[in-house]
Amino acid sequence: MRWELEQRSPADLVTKLVTVYDNPYSAAEDAHAIVVLTEWDEFKTLDYERIYKTMKHPASVFDGRLILDQRQLREYGFRTFAIGDLAAKRRYKAL
Template structure:
């Protein structure tokens, strides 16, 4: 499946600066190459959320999906252009119920970011924010790891599996979890 690609505003801004520089120097093919990096990044986010939908039997309508992580990278509360925003927005378009946990991002920030891309009533109705990953995963059909927080590596996934809907799936968008161990608990894993 491949991991999600970069998020955050700085790297994309820097790549777009390269595009501008190349265009101003009349290096069209080089500019196109760098623009392709941006396009592939956006495509990969959409591909990841499409994979979630496909593996949950081609519908996520009214299914609870726990999203682990909202920041664009670990050890920050920065959400600018986070992959979580794009993935959650797509899942909300498909009427999934989203349950989010991030150790640093506030509920206010999450809701504000999502309301920039989705109707506020959809965010209010379909998004729940938790201060505990176990609560976020309880009753979920799937877990989606979006940010590579270290704590996600050490959660008790056997305990989590027992509280989820079955078949339970994990989509590890950051390639940080032990897939074999997760499968031994009964998870369907995608990384």
């Protein structure tokens, strides 16, 4: 991933602004939000309850591929945003 970013931006800028983690649990720790931009199966089966407990709150999930169970994520406490989810658009329009 770092290599791909460096092809489009100066390497020193990527090193300064981008942190690459070995696993999604470490990446989400103390974050305000996570963004899922792939449909890879490994992201469907993560322990999102565990992830939520390590994040800053309110914690949000942006699901760009509609692969996650939005209802389950909300039960864990996440604010959820999914591309193509009209109900979510109506729900958060009032905020």
